[in-house]
Amino acid sequence: MFTIRRRNFVIGSSAFLALGIGQNGLAQPAPSMTPHEMELYNAAKEEGGELTWYTAHSDDITAQALGRSFESTYPGVKVNVLRTTAQVAYQRVTQEIKASAVQCDVFSSTDIGHSVELKAKGALEKYIPENASKVLDIYKGYDPDGYYFVTSAGLIGIGYNTAKVKAADAPKNWTDLLDPKWNNNIALGHPGFSGYVGTWALTLRNQYGWQFFEKLAKNNPRVGRSINDTVTMLNAGESAIAGCGPVGTLLESVQKGNPLAIVYPTDGSVLILAPSSIMKGSKHPNAARLFMEFLMSKEASQIWVDHFNESIRPEISPPKGARSAKDLKTIRPTVAEITKGIPEVIKQWRETFGV
């Protein structure tokens, strides 16, 4: 009796599933595809019409918007968008590699060291997108062998809640965060989760030594996980200062009417270059290639700009009210420094902050 019931239940629910998936199978593709895209698109539809994208490049809202835009540009190819922090995404991917069951097709971390490690282990698939030559020069050619490409970029500055802090009192540079007046009032992310925070911490370690963080710990900051959590804490009024403020998410929040403002530190905003790559063993190689093309397309850059992030294409101008990386003083570590430095920084962070 129970087996029958269970079987019915499974059949019923799979029918429900199939119906859900079938919804967007009938729409027509956009007419402006290049022959190369068309080829990938047709092959992608044939191999199952879906792909799984692990991304840490943005908040969930922007990531979902990119996924939906891809789906409407290439109807019939579905993207499963999994937004987590970079280290969590990397943890899941390495777990999959260890179990020889790679589920992820396109992997977008914000810690470029991940790409270097995965490439060295032979876990990435080589593919040079046609669009790779069309991005701004600063984002070109980080891996001449063609295993990973910078597909988004972002700035880290200092954010503050204007209801709690006057513009004149706000920190002007990174070392201002050490002022005791910000005791209990700074929000941070965690380098053990967020790739942005890891790169930020490494940049400041290069600049001021680890003592900077030992002093910062005395101000008893509130440590979250994702870098975007600092913006949530500002909006909620839990913290007055976002010690590592993701500029894109901050600007988007300002536009929604939250009382926030941004400081571009005089000693330099931290510039993050975030790479994407195709996993070796991907079961949807053509969909993955098509998605790599999409990530470096004008359309994708337009969505990034709509959500107040950097554009990597010259054709798309920066969002209103935002300053672009090319007009600012920016600082960042080299790829080699990141690969070696972020694991060190995570360790030091755990010793200094206790978590």
Added chain:
Amino acid sequence: MTDKSLDDRTLHFSGVASRLRRLDASMLLWLALIALLAFLVLNPILRLIISSLQETDTGRFTFANYRVAYGNVRHLQALTNSLELGIGVALLATCFAVPIAWAISRTDMPGKAFVRLMVFAAFVTPPYLGAIGWILLAGPNSGWLNKVWMALTGAGHGIFNIYSMTGLILVVAVTSFPYTFVFTSSALDLVSSEMEDAANILGARTLRTTLRITLPLVTPAIIGGIIISFLEAIALFGAPALIALPARFNVVSTQLWQFFEYPVRVEEAAAYAMPLLAITVLMFWLQRSLLGRKGYTSVTGKGGERRMIALGRWRWAMLGYALFVCALSVFLPMLVLLQAAFAKAWGRGFSIDNLTFHNFYYLLVEQTQAKQTILNTFVYSAVTAFAAISLSLAIAYVVSRKLVPWSNVLAFLCVAPFVIPGIVLAIGFYAAYAPPPLALYGTATILILGFTTRFLPIAYTSSAAGLRSINPEMEEAVRILGGSRLLAIRKVLIPLLKKSLAGAWILVFIPATRELSSAIFLVGPHTRVISVMLFDLSEEGNFEVLSALGVILLIATVAIAGIGYRVIGRDFMLRRN
């Protein structure tokens, strides 16, 4: 004459050959069941223990994993933090649960049905959802309680800080006290008033009688509750991840999670998980030796006359206390979760222009994963409940009718997962079944198998209790009239057990829908469940969407439990039949 003795006699007369034949058939059944249990329970745990003693790449024997796992002050600190958390939660949950259980079971406190319902609501609420509610309530600067405090007193900062050990203990205690409540109240329901009467006649007042007679009589139940809430607390992952991290301390479960960061160190994680296993085994041993020596014979199940104690004016004080606990565990967190779920920005408060359905729209329309995730959660939980109950019913039947030799081994294996923390079980499952040859990583199968194992003890306890209540005579009648055992099971046993099986189904289903700690290492991108999605979303602290997803989870769970309640027609969890 019973079935068994008949069989025995036949055996005596029919010589060695047929005896062997009969043994073979039952042996086969025993082997099949034990193989299944070995697959589900023994192998993952053995793999865990073995890999804790292996070198990562070569698989050679080593103690290095233990050295690495315990060679760090922070790792040891996490261990003592977990103990502090467990003890704190166990004590606080007892303070919450025992007075309410006593008031409901033994006194004339008003509003009993309502309080019971609220305890049930607390049982349905996952701890991580309670934690989100309490972050909104008692965030040091932005929490509602602190804002009210600051508005009332004009103080510059609030008085509650959820990001602390005390805060974590409170959050876990308000969601785990129902366990102690259920244990205590069902034991109290069986204590007759005779001994209390004796104490009263000898001059003791109500309070003294309660403290010296009634409560000591149910000590085993209270200790059982303490142990369960202790174990729940140290094995929990979600609530500590949300609260302990910003509070800047680690507990064992969050530390275990770090071993899964790159490079994945399953072996060190296994070594580090061993104390959790040891503590749980120790707790159960302690319980046995503590209770073994004394007699608690008043709890016979027969029960004499029971009268409710008249509390007079104090009954309102009791109700006040019960409502206070309900406020901490249900009213306050639910209020702020609902507010956040329907808010554009929860910090803007309760106003019309802050009201929106967009969080639900986002989840159900814009998010590419949420629909699939919600569906997964309920399908997996339902399948898990069926699987766990089918298996445990088969084993309970074999054990209670003594169809095979050494049936107690089967019973023991069924309840053994009870002492394995979910996160440890998941690591064992990952080590045993994620890689080839089975290569179950990312499949629904590994999640359902993991959940089935995790909740097998609940299913087994319920099925065994149900079977005990049925006299074998009725099956024997079928067999005497020529029917097979299967016919007897199908036509007699299952119909008779229908209600208690439905109850057991719900008891497995509800915790399965909210299970996080064993899911976190077993999910793949296509097999995500709500608890894991909540955990991922919580990284960004997007509380509005989180709350909306939590509300969806709660409504669906309560609806299914409600249907179950209608089917079985009684309060399946909180009352003995």
